[in-house]
Amino acid sequence: MRRFKKGSTFLVLCLALIVGLTACGGNNTNENAGNNSGASGQEDVTITMGFWGTAQDLQVYQQAADAISETYPHITLNIKQYPSSEQFWNILPGEIAAGVAPDFIKISNEGAFEYINKGLFTALDEYIEPAGIDMSVYPESSMNIWQVDGKQYGIPNSDMPAMFFINEDMWQEAGLGDYPTTWDEVEAAAKTLTKDGVYGLITNIDAFHITNYAKSYGGGWGNGETINSPENVQALEQIMDMYKEGIAVTPKTLGYGWDGEVFANEQGAMSTGGYWYKGYLADANPDLNYVAIPVPQGTTAGSTMSSDAYVVLKDAKNKTAALQAAYYMTNEEVQTKFMELGFNPALKTLSPKYFEQNPEFKAIEPSLETSSDFGYPVDTKKFTDELVKQVEAVILGGSDKSAKEILDSVQAQFQ
Incomplete structure (x- = not known):
């Protein structure tokens, strides 16, 4: 867990954070992912997710967006792909300032904590229960990477050593x-x-x-x-x-x-x-x-150790729905597709299968014990x-x- 003192201003919106990063998290199969979703009386909402990655990543995300209504009928999910990590971080601060940023984004732990420290991401704790999210599906080690001052800022997506x-x-x-x-x-x-x-x-x-x-x-x-x-x-x-x-x-x-x-x-x-x-x-x-x-x-x-997660931006208009959409992106069906592309899912049910299905990365497995945060x-x-x-x-x-x-x-x- 990382501890930081909160910044007193949001003037950092003009910053451009460049990371080497990399890298990304449908029919929902997380056991409890949709239990409290789609209830009557929930207002229809359009949520936008931002990410940068490959054409194959985009295909998986788009398929998930097309199917999300089966679990969350009130959510329409749009996917916004940025051309590169550099452009992602160069463009995002200005979008936040203009009020046109995505509701949630996929991000690496490599550059996240500056933005958490300066208040640009939402602490998720108060939205987890209303959103019907089961955080027990993620390993504790993955959760801890995304905690600051005892608050949870990310829905874990993947973990992998360099x-x-x-x-x-x-x-x-x-x-x-x-x-x-x-x-x-x-x-x-x-x-x-x-x-x-x-x-x-x-x-x-x-x-x-x-x-x-x-x-x-x-x-x-x-x-x-x-x-x-x-x-x-x-x-x-x-x-x-x-x-x-x-x-x-x-x-x-x-x-x-x-x-x-x-x-x-x-x-x-x-x-x-x-x-x-x-x-x-x-x-x-x-x-x-x-x-x-x-x-x-x-x-x-x-x-x-690179850890990807989905974070909800501070100005997301419907943080509960954004959290539900982010959680949906970590369901077993979506994560299985990403596992085939080389991602080690931050799901207790899938991570043990990762090196079996990605034998080209088998030699990296011992590095899980020797890798660490940036x-x-x-x-x-x-x-x-x-x-x-x-x-x-x-x-x-x-x-x-x-x-x-x-x-x-x-x-x-x-x-």
Whole structure:
């Protein structure tokens, strides 16, 4: 559980929070999902859900929206897809300010707590009973990620550790043998794989990716208290060294928006990433052969835990109906479809089946025990912007700052 002091103003509506994220949660089959729904006297309402994701995600969501009236006859559900995570977070604050934002959204824990702290999401506790929601269908660990100061802010959708992706064909053609378990092994393999216009490693200069390196060295941001720890410095040095060697590439260098595009276009052989790769690659390059393994170790086993949830915005006109629609999106039928796309559902009934149905992610299962929350400072946008700006200045802009100087400079802004 995270505890934060509430902000005193909503002027943060102009903020743009960029997350690497990723990734998304019909006939309802949650045991109690519809028991109190569709009662006579409920006013008809149109609810809008916002998300960003793949075309396959949209198809699942639209099918669920078309069927929601079977469980909640009073709800008409519209689905709004944003083109990318960056545009999602750039557009959403202005929509909130103008009163035209969706009623609820699917969001990752990577960037949620800044918005919770500043009061832009609704605490759900007082609406759960009137909406007829059974929160016992979700694991306690999933619930806790979305609690702040003892209040519940999200309906859990999925939980999954970060991963490391390898182009299987490139790996085998290079005769590299066993897959890497450490960054030293990744670095050695990347030198072999970097040739003919292909880079051995994609390292998106993005807080998500940098954080996974940090956690693999036993580091982390400590909610702003340990930004310049020796472990984090060592992790950033690893990233910067691989760029200096010419074996790593950032998507921006190649004109792409994110690491998945580079991987799908086979211009990079390896990349940190997440479960959202499965759905994206099935659409972008269905013939690509890949393997997913745990994030390599620096000095320890560690990575981030991505948890998606549905959150109701503070200005939703009918919060009870919005909560019912969000709950509906986590029913077994919808979640089974997302499980087929690579998502580990935050449902007690389905999560144990996940790795059986997604054998390509079986190697990741042990990481459920070693992955953890992102630990960003409350002012998440300020932190991620500053971190990315300073690292990019070295890798893309010719700055000669060391990893320690970068992190000391960022830490000084969060004393």
